[in-house]
Amino acid sequence: MATQTKPQSATDRSTAFKWSMVIDLDRCTGCEACVVACQSENNVPINEESAFIEGRAFEWIRLERYWEGEWPDIKARFIPVLCQHCENAPCEPVCPVYATYHNNEGLNVQVYNRCVGTRYCGANCPYHARQFNFWEPVWxxxxxHQLNPDVTVRTRGVMEKCSMCIQRIRRATRSKTPSDIPDGAFNPACVQACPTSAMTFGNLNNPESKVSKLQNDERRYHMFEHLGTAPTTLYLKQVDTHGA
Amino acid sequence: MYYRRTLTEAQINQQLLGTVLTTPLWWIVLVSLLGIVVAGAVGAVGWMINQGLGVTGLRQPVFWGFFITNFIFWVGISHAGVMISAILRLSQAEWRRPMVRAAETMTVFALMASLAMPLVHAGRPWRIFYWVFPYDWARGIWPDVRSPLVWDPIAITTYLTSSMLFVYTALIPDLAIIRDRSTGWRRSVYGALSLGWHGNPRQWKIQGFAGILLSALILPVFVSVHSIVSWDFSVSLVPSWHVTIFAPYFVIGAVHSGVSAVVTLMIIMRKLYKLENFIWEEHIDALARLLMVVALAWMFLFWLDLVFALWLREEQEITVWMLRMFEPPWSWLFFLFFMFSFVIPVPLWMFRRVRRSFTWMLWTSLLVNFGMFLERFLIIVPALMRKGPQTFTYATYRPSPVEFTIIFGTIALVCFLLLIFSKFFPLIPLWEEKEGQLLIDHVKVGNVYVPALVKEH
Amino acid sequence: MAHEEHAIPQVPTHQEIASDIMARFQNVNQRYWSWVSLLALLFVGGIVGFVMRLSDGFDDRSNWGYYTATLSFLASTFLAMPIISAGLRLAKANWRRPLTRLTENMAITGVLIWFMLIPALIALPPTEGRLSVWFDFPHWMAFRGGNLMVWGTVVLIGLFLLWLLAVPDLAAVRDHMPASPRGKLARVLSVGWTGNTRQWRVLHSGALLFGAFYLLLYPTLQTLLQADFQAGLLPGMKDAIAPATALINALQGAVGLTLVVMYVMRRFGGYERYFGIDQFWALSKPLLAFSLLWFYFWWGSFITFWYGRQPGESELIRFMVLDSYRYPLMVSFMLNFIGPLVALVWNPVRRSIWGPTIVGAGVLVGALVNHIRWYVAPFSVPDPPAGEAWPHVLPEIPAGQLPGAADALIVVGGIAGAVLLFMLINKIIPVVSMWEVGEGLRLVKVRRFLARYAMVIAKSH
Known part of the structure; x- marks a missing residue:
């Protein structure tokens, strides 16, 4: 994680920024470029075959495949799943040491140094967005020499998850006023890597930003809306043009 | 009709202090065997801390497994102590007398075993300090009181402290007796521990009052402990955990397993220490009756849990229950759990002959606790697996040898500590027995004598 | 049997007790009749209120909220009374003996309660598209048939227990006043009781067996009440603890009612020697325990909803706890938890006549208010538009509903009707059990204990 620069004042930033991501499933091809980009940007350990066999693979963003309908009328679907940065996050109140909390920019952040590894947050996350370091990560x-110097290399025994590339947010917004940052001036690694521009990142508090405009798209939905977790990550539904 | 066997005070002293004043061979053998198992478990913990939690069977998304199961299990066992001593003391049930101390002591040791579990289970146990102790000015941040994981250590340490006080208060008169019967350094140790007890009326009054007061104060703690453990689950969003019934369901389940553990303990104690004069069929019978009521109440709550879990017809909730009940291997475990902790023992306890048979009661009570361990396991693991229509990372969990070693280590630890305790303190309170003898009488009804009791109003 | 610590306790003989109870039983005075007529009047008022509601029909369910609250209040206090005697008998508590009969006599109110159930069942919406414990049963069979059957069984077992345990006393009534109509009724009811060993054995085992049945069935009744009349009408209500809470509330109310009845009978019926400090003191302990449990169960449900923060849950919290039904909850909270806790932790209060009585009366009021909250609220939730399934989240939060004139008549009349039935049955079956008190006397002896005298009570294993 980037070194924490003190914001000018807390209220400043909370009115200035509210980061959000919109994922258009109609555009997503399931190429997994976002997964690779995230892996290298955020110093996520390399998943060897054994990691998958153990069920301890690290993917801050992952492509999930699921089936819709009953055979023979069945469709394979896929969806990129990452931390939804819920405003009403189930992981936050259960942590005894405030290792995960909501910051004033609408992000659900993880403080590795505080984490003692109770794994309660992981158990309580309905999106399974959290990964635990069962072993000391090795590269x-x-x-x-590929490791990103802006991002902490986590130690064994702590939880980690998508940070919305907070190091990039910090770097881009450092000593700048919100109006100085044009929409799309910087992006998390996954958004940047997406070849079909299925992912959009931006500031919800800027009414002119792309993410703000997409909030009212008729295809919008939140994942597991019925749980009331109020995610800030928005999905745009895939619409079939042929058949129903 | 049965008559109470009356013993003189000298006989009581002699028979109950035998374990303290002599050291039989079996004791040494047993203690060393258990010590080896405990040492093995400590080694396993060390290995786990050295290597990382990867040596367990835990994986995403089953982040909680055997350790948390075992944690709940031992907290459950610890509910025996208060159930037996505090509630029965307050309700002046005469048959509590021989079992209070053993039950309370088991409470203390079971709590110690349970406390070890979350610590071992944490990813960075060396940082547990930040979780349990709030005084941490260096980081400028306090624990989050919203988290049930903060309530847990508070409740359990309170319970542990008060249980220890409870045991100690009840121990003082007996310590004085041992002090008077030992010599040398032991005499001075026991003398210091017995706080100058001479058994004068004022001391008895204070001791009795303290016992009643601690009983009354410990009751809310007793209920809160397992409720808080249950809230670890029910305040989450995990399907089948997020149910309102968990608090009383856990507490009554804990009493079920705790009282069963007392039955097991009493029967083993009776055999090992030859306490035939103190632990009778009637005591086990009374415990079995209590167990029947507890088991029925527990079943009622279980049934409510099941009915209302399916109430909203939520797919996730239903799939978890389907997984639990109908998909092997969980269905096998579920079947065993249900048979062991309810279907087999409870109907058996309806028969007086079973209730009064030490062999039957030993095995049925062991069955209950085996079943209750499975119950906790089944609450935790299938729910976390979350094999639902919209959950993707479905994984199963298989405990690793390291986890098994540590689980067996905690069982061995509790037995080990109980044996050590029995070497230094009598497991049956001498003064309770003597007081009991004093209050006993008979009433002649028709041509039979019915045992009667002088009630202290 | 007031118990003096320093004097030598006097143990009365069986004869003394029996003739005293019989004398009180035979005496039907003016005051009794005036009370009976007053209650009858109130009951008729209740019927008027019921007819008023009936003329509005069943289409608007919110009209029937207070009616259902009355029904559930009666079912939860009056019908829970036999549990006290059955439980205490199973636990072999000797102090129960004078008060078992009055709790069993309360079972007679089951007749009224069962008939009251029918309109409430008609007011329930059809099963289709909504949640229930009956899953896919057809409506008439599930809600109506199922409920009537379970409630009917509970009522019948209660009546059977009432009769069975009264047989020896009915035989005494038969022998004492053979000429009077009551004596003739007792002759029929006492089915040739002569008091031989076999008959006693049947009585004892029957009491235990059917008492245990009652103990097992009554929770089912409470479960159905909560599921069908509350949770099924409240979108998003997934509260597994609710039936247990209702059970606790019912037991608490039953203990409160026992205390109040005991007090009234002491004060106005001259039954001081039966309902002594022992009974009040002993009952105050379960009352305190139930009060604590009431809070504990309520809190268990609240904290789960609070932390869940799912849309359905937060709407329900607003509806039932924070917004519409805030005041009923506060009243019930004070009277069912805070009041008993603050008063009954003190032994001097517990060990008095007035202390437990006042707390018990408060508990009854609190229970009534709690039942109003529990059942008026769900009945005020409107049906979804025709053809649509019931939602899982409250679409809008209805306002709290105050009782109308008809509702007030129904609440008062229903309770008056139940009390009326109790008063009437007391003149058919003595309100203190002669045989049970007499049996207790045989188990008692006075003995010197240390410096004082104490009563020794035998307790077989």
């Missing part, structure tokens, strides 16, 4: 020798 192959030739990838050592």
């Amino acid at each position: 192959p020798e030739d990838l050592r």
